[in-house]
Amino acid sequence: MTRRRIVFRGPVWRALHRLDRRAFEQVAAARLPGLEYVLPRLSRFADHGVLWFTTAGALGMTRQARLRRAGLRGAIAIAVASPAVNLVGKHAFRRKRPVVDLVPPIRIRFRLPTSPAFPSGHSASAGAFATGVAMEAPAAVAVPVALTAGAVAFSRVYTGAHYPGDVLAGLGIGVAAGLGTRLVWPARPPVARATPTAAEHVRIHPEGCGVVAVVNVGSGAGGNGGGPLVPTVAESAIAVLQRELPGAEIVRVGPDEDVERALDDAAARAEVLAIVGGDGTVNAGARAALRHDVPLLPIPGGTFDHFARALGVESPMHAVNAYRDGCLARVDVGEIVAGGAADEPMVFLNTASFGAYAELVDRRERLERRLGKWPALAVAAVRTLRHARPVDMTVDGRPRKVWLAFVGNCLYGSRGPAPTWRRHLDDGQLDIRMVTTGRRAPRLRALAAVLLGHLHLTPGYRAWRGGALELVSLNGDLRVARDGEVSSVSTKVRFGKRAGALAVFCPRAH
Numbered sequence: 001m002t003r004r005r006i007v008f009r010g011p012v013w014r015a016l017h018r019l020d021r022r023a024f025e026q027v028a029a030a031r032l033p034g035l036e037y038v039l040p041r042l043s044r045f046a047d048h049g050v051l052w053f054t055t056a057g058a059l060g061m062t063r064q065a066r067l068r069r070a071g072l073r074g075a076i077a078i079a080v081a082s083p084a085v086n087l088v089g090k091h092a093f094r095r096k097r098p099v100v101d102l103v104p105p106i107r108i109r110f111r112l113p114t115s116p117a118f119p120s121g122h123s124a125s126a127g128a129f130a131t132g133v134a135m136e137a138p139a140a141v142a143v144p145v146a147l148t149a150g151a152v153a154f155s156r157v158y159t160g161a162h163y164p165g166d167v168l169a170g171l172g173i174g175v176a177a178g179l180g181t182r183l184v185w186p187a188r189p190p191v192a193r194a195t196p197t198a199a200e201h202v203r204i205h206p207e208g209c210g211v212v213a214v215v216n217v218g219s220g221a222g223g224n225g226g227g228p229l230v231p232t233v234a235e236s237a238i239a240v241l242q243r244e245l246p247g248a249e250i251v252r253v254g255p256d257e258d259v260e261r262a263l264d265d266a267a268a269r270a271e272v273l274a275i276v277g278g279d280g281t282v283n284a285g286a287r288a289a290l291r292h293d294v295p296l297l298p299i300p301g302g303t304f305d306h307f308a309r310a311l312g313v314e315s316p317m318h319a320v321n322a323y324r325d326g327c328l329a330r331v332d333v334g335e336i337v338a339g340g341a342a343d344e345p346m347v348f349l350n351t352a353s354f355g356a357y358a359e360l361v362d363r364r365e366r367l368e369r370r371l372g373k374w375p376a377l378a379v380a381a382v383r384t385l386r387h388a389r390p391v392d393m394t395v396d397g398r399p400r401k402v403w404l405a406f407v408g409n410c411l412y413g414s415r416g417p418a419p420t421w422r423r424h425l426d427d428g429q430l431d432i433r434m435v436t437t438g439r440r441a442p443r444l445r446a447l448a449a450v451l452l453g454h455l456h457l458t459p460g461y462r463a464w465r466g467g468a469l470e471l472v473s474l475n476g477d478l479r480v481a482r483d484g485e486v487s488s489v490s491t492k493v494r495f496g497k498r499a500g501a502l503a504v505f506c507p508r509a510h
Contacts, residue, residue, distance in 0.1 A: 024164060027157045039155035046122050046152045049078055052129040055145065059137075064314055066136055066190065073181055074132035074145075081128035081177035085121045085170060120162045120170030123153040127174025132181060138190070186413060188421035191312035194329035194506055195426055202295055203271055204326040208245025210271030211323070214263050215252050216281040216301065233301050237276045240316035241299075245323070248274070263288040270294055272323065272505075276316070278302015279350060280485040286333065286502055287347055295503040297323055307349045307483075310422060312507045322505040330500035331425040334409035336480065339492030348482040349502075352407045352495065355391055355435075358479040360384040361486045390437050392474040403460075404435040407495050411465060428499045429465045436460040469495040 045051045052074060059071030126149035134142040153171055156162040162170075203210055217234040234252075241248055249270075253262045259281060267273045267288035274297040275285035282298045282305075289296040299319040300308040313319050335345040336352060363380035390401040408431030410422045437460050471478070473491045480489050 021163065024157060024162075027154075027164070035158075039151065039158050042148075042151055043122065043155040043159050043161070046126065046155075049082065049125050051148075051152070052078055052125055055129070059133075059141075065309060066138065066314070067141060069188070070133040070136035070141065073136055073185065074129035074178070076181050076185070077128035077132040077174070077178040078125045080180060081124040081174045082121060084177065085119050085124040085173055119173055120153070120156050120166040122156050123162070123167045123170030124174040124177070126150075126152040127171040128177045129174075131175045131178025135178065135182070136188075188413060189423055191507070192310040192410075192422040192425045194311070194331050194424070194504070196327055196329045196506075197503070202326070202328065204324065205247060206324070207247030208241070208323070209247035211245060211248035211274055211297070212266040212270035212272070213241055213248050213250045213274035213276060213297075213299070214259075214266050214285065215250060216259055216275075216277035217252055217254055234276065237299055237301050237316040240320060241274075244317070244320045259284055260288075264291065267292040267294055272297055274299055274319070274323075276301040279304060279306050279483040282307050283347065283349055283483040283485065286349055287344075290333070290347070290502060291344075295328055295505060297505045304484075310350075310425060311504060318507065319505070322507050325508045327506055327508045328503050329426075329506050331502050331504055332410055332428060333498040333501045334407065334430065335496050335498055336482070336489065337494045337496065338490040339494070345496075346480075346482060346487070346489070347498075348407075348409055350409060350483050351481075352409075352483075353481045354405050354478055355402050356384055356404045357406070358481045358486055361481045361484065362479065391478070393478075394472045394474070395434070396470055400434070400436045402434055403437045406433040407431070407469060408433075409497075426500055428467065428497060430467060430469060430495060430497060431463075431465055432469055433463045434461070436462065467497055471495075 042051075056071035056075045059067040059074075062068065130142075130146045130149035133145045137145070153167045156167050157164055205211075215234050215238055238250060238252075241250060249266075251262055251266055253259050263273070263275070263285050267285075270292075271294065273285060273289050273292075273294050275282055276299040277285075279302060281302065282296075285296055285298070297319055298308040298311065298313060299316050300313060301316075308314075308319075311322075313322060331349075334348040334352060336348070337345045360380050363383055390403045392399075392401055394400065395402070408422070410425055410427050411429050411431045413421050413423060471493045473493070477488045477490060478493060479486055480493070
């Protein structure tokens with residue numbers, strides 16, 4: 001069996017080849033002071049994607065979710081572009097490489113590859129990684145990566161390994177592969193939009209006077225179940241506040257103390273209520289801020305920090321800058337009203353879930369003190385998959401067997417069961433997604449859809465948007481997870497919205 005080879009002939013292609021060779025000769029014969037030593041070594045460091053996968057690993061080790069996503073998307077783009085070039089493109093065209101004699105001696109010390117030249121695999125990987133990073137990372141990271149990718153592509157001509165046409169074709173394939181990752185993993189916006197309001201009158205003091213910051217030192221225990229990571233996260237936030245806002249009052253709340261009471265007391269005397277903790281702690285802070293009608297300054301200090309990061313607050317310093325800028329916005333608050341309950345409604349800023357997800361959170365919380373959060377999450381997922389049962393209920397008056405349900409505060413962008421990003425925080429909508437089933441829940445298929453982010457492929461999947469959702473559980477009290485915290489509610493529940501109810505500080509970019 002012979003391989004087919006694509007050959008371009010005719011006067012147009014011969015003219016392009018002559019132009020390509022002339023450009024190659026000018027670049028390869030040039031002497032660029034300083035770069036004669038840098039570019040060949042940079043080219044070799046990019047062999048087999050070592051440069052890019054090292055960069056992806058460095059991005060993955062940061063604490064910023066945007067950078068971790070950027071590294072992962074860039075690596076996925078390379079995984080698409082590299083086989084397309086090396087397994088398909090090179091064997092289809094089989095163009096010979098340039099003549100090595102044209103390369104100055106200082107550069108032929110490095111062994112040139114002998115595989116076909118068109119298109120350039122190094123350039124495809126460079127273009128793919130740079131495009132993937134640019135779709136997620138801020139300009140301060142994306143621009144240096146793009147410049148490095150351009151240098152790698154140029155080095156392939158400068159070292160005599162490729163014609164310029166090979167490099168341009170490789171870059172084109174790489175960029176297409178990077179953009180193509182959006183088909184299976186949509187790029188998320190840097191921040192969710194919230195409309196700034198000029199109606200708020202809050203005194204902004206350069207020293208932070210009037211700010212009461214409640215620090216939950218039990219947040220962010222993530223990987224070790226309450227080990228040395230806890231004080232590091234909390235104390236670093238406290239250090240920033242003490243340095244930048246020395247007039248602010250700081251209230252430390254330990255793991256065994258009543259966070260709700262501390263927040264209520266702080267909000268009663270605060271002009272601005274700052275909260276350092278994860279999404280569950282910020283949820284409690286939002287309730288106190290709503291109760292006392294004070295603006296909320298969320299400061300990330302937990303494992304995920306979805307709400308703070310949706311606002312564009314990635315670090316304590318970002319929060320301090322948002323306060324100093326005095327930019328306030330009003331965001332929606334989801335609420336859960338239990339039928340016949342005299343207590344105030346429960347609220348959620350991100351998501352509320354019931355069914356299998358609430359069981360998963362329950363199991364994780366029981367295991368995480370012994371195993372740590374991430375191992376506990378994996379074990380809880382397996383056990384939930386094996387033992388979860390659908391909940392008999394009526395949904396807006398219709399009988400359903402609900403295996404998994406998700407209610408988002410505002411519309412979410414991705415397709416998974418518990419998506420993590422939104423385009424707006426004030427659209428007045430609930431994002432409702434359910435997996436309903438017959439006698440047996442579609443566990444394996446649903447789990448695969450959950451992991452792949454394509455829950456719409458699961459049998460019984462339904463999704464809609466609205467301003468309210470009414471449920472009646474036929475199996476007794478309903479377990480509901482709100483922003484990662486699980487609680488029991490009565491059999492009759494109503495999910496609703498409080499549009500623009502909460503004033504929050506956000507970066508001026510909004």
